[in-house]
Amino acid sequence: MLTKVFAPAKVNLTLHVTGQRKDGYHLLDSLVVFADVGxxxxxxxxxxxxxxxxxxxxxxxxxxxSNLVWRAAALFDRPVAITLSKYLPAAAGIGGGSSDAAATLLAMSDLTGQTRLPEGSVELGADVRVCLMRRASRMQGIGEVVEPVPNLPPLFAVLANPRVEVPTPAVFKALTAKENPPMALKLPKWQGTRILIDWVASQRNDLEAPAIAAAPIIADVIASLAALPGARLARMSGSGATCFALFDTREAADAAAATLAQAQPEWWVTPATFS
Structure with a gap:
């Protein structure tokens, strides 16, 4: 029996760093969405x-x-042959490893008929819990508090990565302000894509500045995305180096992605729809 599962890219539309625990882990408040690429x-x-x-x-x-996919499958104590088809860049701020691990857990659950995930599944990585949701969610704490965000309007985007790996620990270490305001206690009920984009623009990714300090090319990616015709907002996802621009329509995102891919053939560029 062969079981296949899609592992979508995870995108942090917002990423507010709200504190740091005594054990060193940072506290986050993030609106997370998933792309139709992965x-x-x-x-x-x-x-x-x-x-x-x-x-x-x-x-x-x-x-x-050492691969999270292997470790996820091994939790089921049943030998399997795993094929991981990689389309997302590594260490890119879009949860590739965690999403792959979550997809493996779901594939193994389907293969074995074991509906309850093994102990230790969500300890594979901070983003595994939200990646198991596979839908728009608010992620808080160190990733252990995940709540679905229903009825999110569709978002149309261009994702771009300059093929530079940015180590997450180094970015967090370079963050000077550890205690920043969270998102509002209650998120709005956005009436349409344009209103949602305006709201996202009013929020932050607190890791953007330290990531740019570690890899200045991220600023070039954001500037290139912001300059695309129809781009409403350009921002970095996660701890970088992948960035995104938001558009009013998928057609505008498709055209913009083609323009950027031609201008920057060395970058990883793709249009996407977030949900």
């Missing part, structure tokens, strides 16, 4: 555990126990 995970029963990585972003991705 990786693919397939699992099939076999006699000995193995992981194959394919796809345009496969280079450098580990194929042993």
């Amino acid at each position: 990786d693919r995970v397939s699992v099939m029963e076999t006699e000995e555990m193995r992981l194959d990585v394919t796809g345009p972003m496969a280079s450098g991705v580990p194929t042993d126990q």
Whole structure:
């Protein structure tokens, strides 16, 4: 039996750093959405555990126990052959590893018929819990508090990454202000895409400045996205280096992505719809 699961890119529309615990973990308040672009995970029963990585972003991705996909599958104590098809860049601020792990957990659950996830599943990574939701959510704490955000209007975007890896710990370490205001206690009920974009523009990604200090090219990516015809907002996702621009329509996003890909052929660029 072969089971396949899509692993969508996770995008932080907002990322407010609201504090730091004594153990060093940072507290967040983030509106998270998922894109219609991502990786693919397939699992099939076999006699000995193995992981194959394919796809345009496969280079450098580990194929042993250090990969979250392997560790997620191993929690079920059943040997499987895993194929991870990588389409998302690594260390990119769009939850690739966590989304892959969540997709593996879902694939293994389907394969084994084990509906309750094994102990230790959400400890694989801070973003695994929200990636198991696979829908617009508000993520707080260190990632352990996740609440779905219903009826989010569709968002149309261009995602761009300059193929520069930005280590998340280094970005958090460079953050000077650790205690910043959270989002409003109660999120608005946005009536349409344009209103939602205006609201997102009024929020922040507190990691953007330290990420730019670590990788100045991120500022160039944001500027290039902001200059695209029809772009309403350009911002970095997560701890970088992937950035996004929001548009009123998918048609505008598609055209803008084609323009940017032609101007920056070395970058990873794709249109996307967020939900």
